[in-house]
Amino acid sequence: MRKDYEFDKGELALLWMGEGFLERPNERKTKEELGLEYFNNLLSRSFFQRLSGRTCYRFDEKMDTNQEYCMPENTRHGSFLRHEYEVFTKFKAFYRVQGLRTFLPITVQRSLRWPPCYLSYKILVELAPKLPRLRVMSLSGYLITELPSLICNLIHLWYLNLSGTFIVTLPESVGDLFHLQTLSLQNCYRICKLPRALGKLSNLRHLGNSNTLRLKDMPVEIGKLRNLQTLPKIVLSKVGGLGLRELRDLKLLRGTLSLLELQNVTDIEDVKEASLRCKNELDALQLTWGSDIDDSQDRSSEEEVIELLQTHEDLRTLTVEFYGGSKFPSWIGDPAFRKLSSISISSCSGCTVLPPLVQLPELKRLQVSGMPKVKCIGNEFYGSGVVVPFPKLETLRFDNMPNWEKWTPFGDGEDVQIRLPHLQQLEISAYIVACSKVLLESFCNLDSLIDLNIGAITGMSHLPSEIMQSLAALEVLECWDCNELLSQWPSEIPPEHLTHLRRLVIQDCSQLVSLGEGDQQLPCNLKALELFGCVNLVSLPNDLSNLSALESLPANVSDVERLQIKGCPSLTTWTTSHFPIALKKLSIRNCTRLEPVSDTMFPQDSSLLLEDLSLCNWHNFTNLVHHLHGFSHLVELYLCECQGLEHFPGQGLPPSLRDMEFREIEALNTMGLTSLREFSICGGFEELELLGDNVCLFPPSLINFYIREFPRLSSLGNVLENLKLLRRLSVMNCANVRELPSESLLEQLWHLEICDCPLLKKRCLKDKGDYWPKIAGIPCVEIDGSYIYKQSAV
Incomplete structure (x- = not known):
C-alpha cells in the first residue's frame, strides 16, 4: 500500500472484514467493534500516524505509475495508486494472479476537488473473469457509467466500493453476490434507483448511499436485510x-x-x-x-x-x-x-x-x-x-x-445583551429585516469568536462598537449586501486590536466609501482582502475588485501575498514604490487606463516570489512583460487581449513556467520552457489554417495541450509529433478542423476532448467514424460534453 495514505479507521475496519480478518467468534462484540479494537491497539503501538484527526499508515510505494509490473503468481492482495487516466498496460500483471483477493486503488491526497479518474473499460470486462476469488474490489472515484454484469459473477466478493462513480443504476444480477457485506454507493450523484435484488443479500451489513442526490427509488426488499447496520x-x-x-x-x-x-x-x-x-x-x-x-x-x-x-x-x-x-x-x-x-x-x-x-x-x-x-x-x-x-x-x-x-x-x-462566551462562529444574514442591527448590537463577550459572517443587515453604517470591542480573537470577517454600510470600522474603535484577523471579505456593499476613517489602518496580520461590487469605494489597500470609482492604489501593501485588480476602468496610478516581496499572485484585468509599472517596482536581486501572473485587457503591460525573465518562481502565466504583444522582449520567459494560457495573443515562444507541462491557446491567429504556420514548436515536456477558437484552422499539422509525453489533447470551437495528429500520437493519449468541431466530431463517432478505431483505446474520449466508452477499448 502507498505510503502516506490517509484513511478513516471505520473504512479500514470494513476492509479487514471484507478480507475475513475479523471472523473470530465473539458474542459480546460485532465484527466492526472488533476491527476498531484491533485498530486502536495498533495505533497505541505507533503502527499508524494520526493526521488532522484522521490516520495515515506509512507503506512503501509499489504500483504508482502506468507502467507494467511483474507480480508473483501467488500474490493475494494488490493495491495501487490511482491515476487520473488508467491504461490497460498497468493491469496486465493481474492476469497471472488468479488467486488475487484484493483489488484496491488508493488516493493519497483526498480533496473535494479531486478530479474523476478514467478507467479503460477493457480493464473491467477482461480482467474481472480472471479474478474469480476476489473478495475486496474498489472502483471508487472512476468515471464509469455502468457496472458490467461480469462483476456480479465474482460470487466471493465481501466488499464492493463504487463510491464516487457515475453509475445510474445497478444490474439485478448484483443479487448473486450472496457473501457481500459492504456495498458503498456514497457520492454516486447520478444513481437514481436500486434494484429489487438487493433484498437477496442477507449478509449485507453496510449499504452506503449518502450524497446520492438523484436516488428516488428504493425497493421495499431492503427491509429484509436484517443484518444491515449502515443505511x-x-x-x-x-x-x-x-x-x-x-x-x-x-x-x-x-x-x-x-x-x-x-x-x-x-x-x-x-x-x-x-x-x-x-x-x-x-x-x-x-x-x-x-x-x-x-x-x-x-x-x-x-x-x-x-x-x-x-x-x-x-x-x-x-x-x-x-x-x-x-x-x-x-x-x-x-x-x-x-x-x-x-x-x-x-x-x-x-x-x-x-x-x-x-x-x-x-x-x-x-x-x-x-x-x-x-x-x-x-x-x-x-x-x-x-x-x-x-x-x-x-x-x-x-x-x-x-x-x-x-x-x-x-x-x-x-x-x-446576549452572552455566549464560547461562541466561535456567528452568522446573521439574509433578510432578517426588522431586528438585524439591534440583534447584532445585543451580542457581547464574544472573546472566543473566530468567524463572523453578516449579510443583508439594514440600518448599519459600520460595525457596531459593542461587538467590535470583543473581537480580539477574530480570524475571518465577511460582510455582504449591507447597502447602508459606509465604512467597515467605527471611528472611535480602530481595528488595530484585531491582531488575529487573516481574511476580510466585503461584497456588494454599494455605499461603502472606505474601510476606516481618517488614518485607520488595516489589521497588521491580514493576509487576504477580497472586495466585490463596492462601486463607491474610493480608497483601500491590497486586493481590488469591481471598484469603478477607485482612482489610486495606496502604498502600504508590503505583506500582501495576493493582489487582484479587476474591473477598475478609472484606476490610473500605482502609488506603491515596489511590489511586496511576499507577493505570490498578481492579477490585473480590465484596467485599461492603469499606468505601466516602473523599473523601481521590481526587486533588483530577483527575490520576488511571484508564482501566478494574470494580465487581461491592460494596455500598458509592456514593461511588466520585459521583466518576466526575472520571475524565477513563476509557474502560471495567463495573458488575454494584451494588444500589440507580438513577441516577448528581453530574455524571454522564465524556464520555471509550467502552465501557460494565451487568449488573442499572437506572440508565442515556448521552446526554451523546459518545465512547461500545460499550454492553452485561444484565438489570436485569424488566418491560421494549419497548426505550425507562424506558430513555434512546443517543448517536449508538454503534457496537456488545449487549442480553441480558430475558425479557419483545418488541421493540427505535425507540430505535436515530438511531444512524447502528451497525454491530453483538447480541440474546441474549431469548426473547420477535420484532421487529428498521427495515429502514433493518438495511441499515447489518455484524454481526447472535442467540442464544437462538427467535421471532426463526425469522423470520431463511436463505431461509425473512420477515426474511431484509432481513438477507441484512449481511456477518456469526450465529444461535446459526453463521455464515449467502448468495451473493447485497449
Whole structure:
C-alpha cells in the first residue's frame, strides 16, 4: 500500500472484514467493534500516524505509475495508486494472479476537488473473469457509467466500493453476490434507483448511499436485510417502494439515518412500526419532507408523524427540513437529550415559535433558517429551569427570517445583551429585516469568536462598537449586501486590536466609501482582502475588485501575498514604490487606463516570489512583460487581449513556467520552457489554417495541450509529433478542423476532448467514424460534453 495514505479507521475496519480478518467468534462484540479494537491497539503501538484527526499508515510505494509490473503468481492482495487516466498496460500483471483477493486503488491526497479518474473499460470486462476469488474490489472515484454484469459473477466478493462513480443504476444480477457485506454507493450523484435484488443479500451489513442526490427509488426488499447496520439515506415511497414500516426489522441500524420524503407517510401505524426509539446506536437523524409541497394544503398530520419519530435520548445530531406543522414536537428541546450537540432547523414555514433549545446542555452548533412565521424569540426558546443559556454553544447561524422582530434575552433587568462566551462562529444574514442591527448590537463577550459572517443587515453604517470591542480573537470577517454600510470600522474603535484577523471579505456593499476613517489602518496580520461590487469605494489597500470609482492604489501593501485588480476602468496610478516581496499572485484585468509599472517596482536581486501572473485587457503591460525573465518562481502565466504583444522582449520567459494560457495573443515562444507541462491557446491567429504556420514548436515536456477558437484552422499539422509525453489533447470551437495528429500520437493519449468541431466530431463517432478505431483505446474520449466508452477499448 502507498505510503502516506490517509484513511478513516471505520473504512479500514470494513476492509479487514471484507478480507475475513475479523471472523473470530465473539458474542459480546460485532465484527466492526472488533476491527476498531484491533485498530486502536495498533495505533497505541505507533503502527499508524494520526493526521488532522484522521490516520495515515506509512507503506512503501509499489504500483504508482502506468507502467507494467511483474507480480508473483501467488500474490493475494494488490493495491495501487490511482491515476487520473488508467491504461490497460498497468493491469496486465493481474492476469497471472488468479488467486488475487484484493483489488484496491488508493488516493493519497483526498480533496473535494479531486478530479474523476478514467478507467479503460477493457480493464473491467477482461480482467474481472480472471479474478474469480476476489473478495475486496474498489472502483471508487472512476468515471464509469455502468457496472458490467461480469462483476456480479465474482460470487466471493465481501466488499464492493463504487463510491464516487457515475453509475445510474445497478444490474439485478448484483443479487448473486450472496457473501457481500459492504456495498458503498456514497457520492454516486447520478444513481437514481436500486434494484429489487438487493433484498437477496442477507449478509449485507453496510449499504452506503449518502450524497446520492438523484436516488428516488428504493425497493421495499431492503427491509429484509436484517443484518444491515449502515443505511444513511432512506427515500420513502408512497406506493410500492420502501416505507417506514420496513424499518421495523432493521434493528441494528447505527450512525446516520436520513428519512426523506416524509410527506409520503399516510398511515400513522407505519411510523409506530419503525420504532426509531429502539434503535439505540443511531447518532444522527435527519427528518425531511418534500420541498415542493403547497403550503395551502392541510399539513396538520405532520405534527403527529414527527412526534412519533422520537429517537433514543443519546442522539447527537438532529436535522429537520421542510416540516409543515405549526409547532415542533415535545421531544425536540427536551433536556433529557443530554448528548445532543448539533441542531439544524430549516424551511419549517408553518412554525411560529422555536423549540426550547436553550435547555440542551451539550449543544455546540445551532442553525435556524427559513422560518418566515417566527416574529419573536422569547421564553418559549429558553424553557424552564435554565441557569446558563447555551453553556457550550460554539456555532450560531440565523438566516432568512424576514419577519423576526425581537429576541428577548434570558434573565431579568435592563441588560439586553446576549452572552455566549464560547461562541466561535456567528452568522446573521439574509433578510432578517426588522431586528438585524439591534440583534447584532445585543451580542457581547464574544472573546472566543473566530468567524463572523453578516449579510443583508439594514440600518448599519459600520460595525457596531459593542461587538467590535470583543473581537480580539477574530480570524475571518465577511460582510455582504449591507447597502447602508459606509465604512467597515467605527471611528472611535480602530481595528488595530484585531491582531488575529487573516481574511476580510466585503461584497456588494454599494455605499461603502472606505474601510476606516481618517488614518485607520488595516489589521497588521491580514493576509487576504477580497472586495466585490463596492462601486463607491474610493480608497483601500491590497486586493481590488469591481471598484469603478477607485482612482489610486495606496502604498502600504508590503505583506500582501495576493493582489487582484479587476474591473477598475478609472484606476490610473500605482502609488506603491515596489511590489511586496511576499507577493505570490498578481492579477490585473480590465484596467485599461492603469499606468505601466516602473523599473523601481521590481526587486533588483530577483527575490520576488511571484508564482501566478494574470494580465487581461491592460494596455500598458509592456514593461511588466520585459521583466518576466526575472520571475524565477513563476509557474502560471495567463495573458488575454494584451494588444500589440507580438513577441516577448528581453530574455524571454522564465524556464520555471509550467502552465501557460494565451487568449488573442499572437506572440508565442515556448521552446526554451523546459518545465512547461500545460499550454492553452485561444484565438489570436485569424488566418491560421494549419497548426505550425507562424506558430513555434512546443517543448517536449508538454503534457496537456488545449487549442480553441480558430475558425479557419483545418488541421493540427505535425507540430505535436515530438511531444512524447502528451497525454491530453483538447480541440474546441474549431469548426473547420477535420484532421487529428498521427495515429502514433493518438495511441499515447489518455484524454481526447472535442467540442464544437462538427467535421471532426463526425469522423470520431463511436463505431461509425473512420477515426474511431484509432481513438477507441484512449481511456477518456469526450465529444461535446459526453463521455464515449467502448468495451473493447485497449
